[in-house]
Amino acid sequence: MQSSNHLFPVFLKLENLHLLIVGGGYVGMEKLEAVISNSPATKITIIATQISNEIKNVATQYPNISLIEKPYHIDDLTGHDIIIAAINDPLVSRQVAEDAKNKKILVNAADKPELCDFYLSSVVKKGNLKIAISTNGKSPTIAKRVKEMLHETIPDEIDTLLDNMQNIRNKMSGDFTEKVKQLNELTKTLSQKNNNA
Secondary structure, rough: OOOOOOOOOOOHHHOOOOEEOOOOOOHHHHHHHHHHOOOOEEEEEEEOOOHHHHHHHHOOOOEEEEEEEEEOOOHHHOOOOOOOOOOOOHHHHHHHHHHHHHHOEEEEOOOHHHHHHOOOOOEEEEEEEEEOOOOOOHHHHHHHHHHHHHHOOOOOHHHHHHHHHHHHHHHEEEEEEHHHHHHHHHHHHHHHHHOOO
């Protein structure tokens, strides 16, 4: 029997939440970049015994990022809505994940899929269009390649198309179902014109 990806895709309004990243090295930097490239105003606290100069430099550009150099303690979870364990110490990573789960806080533990409540996806972003890609933790490399392919395939003008579609939708009358029906007809016509060109 072939396995399937049963992850439920969501887009979080992370800028309304308080994120804790445990880890101040390469992995911490990678996770920090992923967050600020998508949700730059997110309130982020980074705790690590040692925080890299690279992270410190990024933090100077974002007043919403707090840095605390100290060892992790369970009390650090207080006041945070979501946790990322981005530390190269499997024992601390496991402890962070277990503590978060016990406090009913969603946690991601880098390179430890079995400890994760969620994964950070590869993201294609073109204006307001955002596509998240998941391989169910099996291959970040494949996710990265699909991301590159989609980024090259989707035209930069997609944002103008989205704006135009929003304007059209706002001018339509009828309930939600009727609007969807009308938009489907409109986009079907556009698709047929492109196929016949």
